[in-house]
Structures are given as structure tokens and as C-alpha cells.
Amino acid sequence: MDLELRNIQIRDVVLGEENRLSDGVLTVDAAALQALLLEDPRVKSARIDLAKPGESCRILPVKDVIEPRAKETGDIFPGVFGTEVPEVGSGVTYVLKGCAVVTTGPIVGFQEGLIDMSGPAAPYTLFSKLNNIVLHLTKREDIDPHEHEEVVRKAGLKAAAWIGKIAVGCAEYESEIYHWPSLGERTAQYPGLPKVAYVCNCMAQGLLHDTYFYGRDAKQLVPTLVSPNEFCDGAIVSGNCVSPGSKTTTYHHLNNAVIKALMARHGKDLNFVGIVLNPLMVTLKEKQRDIMLSVHLVTEELGAEAAIISQEGFGNPTTDLMHVCRGLEKRGVKTVIITNEDAGTDGMSESLPDVVTEANAIVSTGNSNATILLPHMDRVLGELKEVERVTGGNVDSIRPDGTLLLEIHGIMGGHNLQGNTYLSATTV
Numbered sequence: 381m382d383l384e385l386r387n388i389q390i391r392d393v394v395l396g397e398e399n400r401l402s403d404g405v406l407t408v409d410a411a412a413l414q415a416l417l418l419e420d421p422r423v424k425s426a427r428i429d430l431a432k433p434g435e436s437c438r439i440l441p442v443k444d445v446i447e448p449r450a451k452e453t454g455d456i457f458p459g460v461f462g463t464e465v466p467e468v469g470s471g472v473t474y475v476l477k478g479c480a481v482v483t484t485g486p487i488v489g490f491q492e493g494l495i496d497m498s499g500p501a502a503p504y505t506l507f508s509k510l511n512n513i514v515l516h517l518t519k520r521e522d523i524d525p526h527e528h529e530e531v532v533r534k535a536g537l538k539a540a541a542w543i544g545k546i547a548v549g550c551a552e553y554e555s556e557i558y559h560w561p562s563l564g565e566r567t568a569q570y571p572g573l574p575k576v577a578y579v580c581n582c583m584a585q586g587l588l589h590d591t592y593f594y595g596r597d598a599k600q601l602v603p604t605l606v607s608p609n610e611f612c613d614g615a616i617v618s619g620n621c622v623s624p625g626s627k628t629t630t631y632h633h634l635n636n637a638v639i640k641a642l643m644a645r646h647g648k649d650l651n652f653v654g655i656v657l658n659p660l661m662v663t664l665k666e667k668q669r670d671i672m673l674s675v676h677l678v679t680e681e682l683g684a685e686a687a688i689i690s691q692e693g694f695g696n697p698t699t700d701l702m703h704v705c706r707g708l709e710k711r712g713v714k715t716v717i718i719t720n721e722d723a724g725t726d727g728m729s730e731s732l733p734d735v736v737t738e739a740n741a742i743v744s745t746g747n748s749n750a751t752i753l754l755p756h757m758d759r760v761l762g763e764l765k766e767v768e769r770v771t772g773g774n775v776d777s778i779r780p781d782g783t784l785l786l787e788i789h790g791i792m793g794g795h796n797l798q799g800n801t802y803l804s805a806t807t808v
């Protein structure tokens with residue numbers, strides 16, 4: 381299976397009266413986009429704004445971030461819209477790099493976050509480096525929180541797919557080829573190199589903590605073999621309000637940092653043999669089942685000698701992370717895990733809620749409880765008052781002088797657990 385990503389670098393985005401792409405400048409027809417969003421009768425109002433790198437601009441509360449993409453033929457984000465569920469991961473996909481769709485508006489669940497386009501919070505998130513098309517969405521009053529999440533999720537995906545289509549046919553791009561042969565071919569490749577698998581833990585806890593695979597709620601899945609091409613091509617989308625710092629947005633799924641690193645080293649110093657998508661469940665029986673199946677797929681189906689496990693969220697998901705690691709290590713699979721730490725604002729608290737002795741190779745994405753003082757911003761897109769309810773904020777976050785006191789937890793993607801972050805930690 382071969383997938384060609386045609387990456388088009390966007391250096392600026394403007395709102396206009398037509399959709400156009402010229403010399404790296406993306407023009408978006410704001411009125412047409414607003415009309416598209418209002419096609420859903422559950423959307424009461426929709427406003428389109430822009431937030432650019434270096435601006436004195438704050439977006440809060442952020443629900444999801446999506447990179448605009450479109451298939452040359454067929455649909456991106458399969459299974460989300462319509463009745464057809466086409467397979468993705470092959471063919472040609474156009475990618476608008478350097479920009480993103482960001483959804484905001486009245487809060488859905490308390491675990492939503494902040495993006496500052498400048499100031500001390502900007503270096504903590506890769507989203508401050510993008511030209512962001514911000515959708516401020518307000519629902520009808522009779523829509524409950526679960527449906528509110530669905531409304532916003534689908535609006536963001538619809539907008540990203542619609543904007544992505546502007547790029548289809550563009551002649552100026554950088555080509556990136558993802559070749560993914562059959563399992564038999566993969567395992568036979570590079571016999572002198574260690575076989576490495578990736579276990580991608582994804583939220584599937586319900587209560588606004590969900591991930592969707594080909595449009596299907598991951599709570600209805602068992603651990604599943606997935607190709608890197610499917611990640612790149614929109615098969616996996618975010619639908620959760622997990623802590624913003626560790627949230628895996630749809631943008632993160634499309635640009636999974638672990639997959640990119642493994643693909644870059646494939647055939648050089650390792651043989652990347654496959655990915656297991658492991659849903660993070662809530663009951664002990666479900667966890668034990670998925671831990672067992674994840675270990676089985678890595679060892680018996682993929683025949684891996686080493687593995688990387690990434691996490692999403694914190695608290696009981698750490699149990700899944702640790703015990704998949706334990707199971708793999710007991711089968712002789714050398715395993716590295718990626719996790720953040722919640723060590724308290726002073727860094728002195730127990731930083732992990734669960735641990736096993738077999739977890740002896742850990743990459744930390746930093747202490748999410750560390751606090752940061754943020755300056756007043758000239759523009760706020762969204763609802764600043766909601767910082768009192770989001771993870772990392774509290775009723776005293778908005779200071780009398782207009783500054784904002786927030787934990788790193790509250791910055792969208794601030795300590796992303798796929799390692800797609802600028803924050804880390806060292807042992808001293």
C-alpha cells in the first residue's frame with residue numbers, strides 16, 4: 381500500500397470572498413465556510429477568525445486542532461460523514477502544512493485548553509507556530525454536553541476537509557511517500573535489523589473521553605492492527621476533552637511523532653513492523669483484556685523484538701501503559717514508554733499514579749503541574765472566563781492586572797504523550 385502526501389507549505393491565511401491558493405497564501409471564503417457550518421441545525425452561530433504566529437492573541441477553550449487535508453479522489457476522515465466507509469492509506473492526499481483549523485466556543489467539558497500565539501506560553505505548543513483558522517461555535521440551548529462535543533467535533537472535521545480541497549490539483553508541493561507492504565513482506569525485510577512495533581494507546585473511556593477509528597467509537601474496539609498510512613490519512617480522529625496538555629488532537633494523530641520517527645529510521649537501524657491501536661478502557665476486566673491482546677499482537681502477530689508505547693491522558697491510563705510494558709518485557713520485548721509527570725507545582729510529589737519494575741526505559745514529556753504566568757493578550761478568541769473551569773486553571777487564574785496564572789496542563793499539546801512537544805525532563 382502506497383500513500384503519497386503532497387505537502388503544500390502555507391505561509392499566510394486570509395479571509396476573502398473566494399477559496400484560493402497562490403504562492404503559499406491561502407484565501408478562505410469566510411461566508412461560504414460559515415454557511416457550511418450552519419448546515420448543522422444544532423449550530424446556533426458560527427464565527428470565523430484568524431490567529432497567526434507572533435500575534436497578541438489567545439484562543440480558549442480549545443477543543444480540537446485539525447490539519448486541513450483532502451484526498452485527490454475520495455474523502456478524508458472516512459466513516460465520519462455519510463454512509464460510505466472507504467479505506468484510506470493509499471493514493472494521493474493533499475496536505476496544507478503550516479495552518480490548522482481550531483475549534484472553540486462555550487466549554488463542552490472542563491478538560492479543554494489554551495493556545496497563546498505569542499508570549500511565554502507560545503514555546504510550549506506547536507500550535508502557536510501555525511496560521512490558525514479559528515471556529516467559534518455556539519450550540520442550540522437544548523443540546524446536551526455529549527451532543528455538544530459531537531457538534532463541535534464534526535464541524536471542525538468538516539471545515540478541515542472543505543479547506544483541504546482548496547489544495548487539490550496544486551502543482552507546487554513536496555512529495556512524501558509512505559510505503560507499507562503486507563505483514564509477511566514487512567517481517568521478512570531487513571533480517572539483520574531489530575523488529576520494532578508501536579502501541580498507540582488512545583482514549584476510549586466515555587464521558588467526553590473518546591477516539592474514533594473509521595468513525596467508530598473506540599470503546600467498541602479491541603486492540604487493532606493499524607497502518608501508519610491510515611493515521612496519516614484521517615482514519616483516526618480525536619473526540620475527547622482529556623487534559624489539554626496530554627490530549628492527542630486530530631492534528632497529532634495525522635502527524636504522529638512516533639510513527640514519523642520510526643518511518644524515518646525504518647531500514648536504517650530498525651525494522652518497523654506494525655502498530656497496535658489500544659483503546660484505554662475504564663473497567664478492570666476491559667483493561668486486562670486489552671493489555672493481553674496488545675501484548676499478543678505485538679509478540680505473536682508482529683513478532684517484534686522491541687516496542688514503543690505512547691499514552692493519552694493521565695491517571696488510570698497509566699495503568700494500561702505500565703502493564704502493557706510489563707507484559708511485553710516478560711515476553712522478552714525491550715520496551716520504551718512515553719509519559720508525562722504530575723509532580724505537583726513544586727515538583728516534589730509522586731509523579732506517576734502507577735509503575736512497574738519492568739518500566740525501566742521512560743521518556744518523560746515534563747511536569748504538567750508546573751505553573752506559568754501569562755501576560756494580557758490584545759485579542760481573545762473564545763471565552764476567557766472558562767479558564768476558571770479548565771484543567772490547569774482555577775477561579776483565581778485571572779489576576780487583577782489582567783495576567784493569567786495557569787499550569788502547563790492547560791496549554792493545548794503542552795506535554796503531548798506522543799512526544800510531539802517541546803517540553804521534556806532530565807534526570808538529575
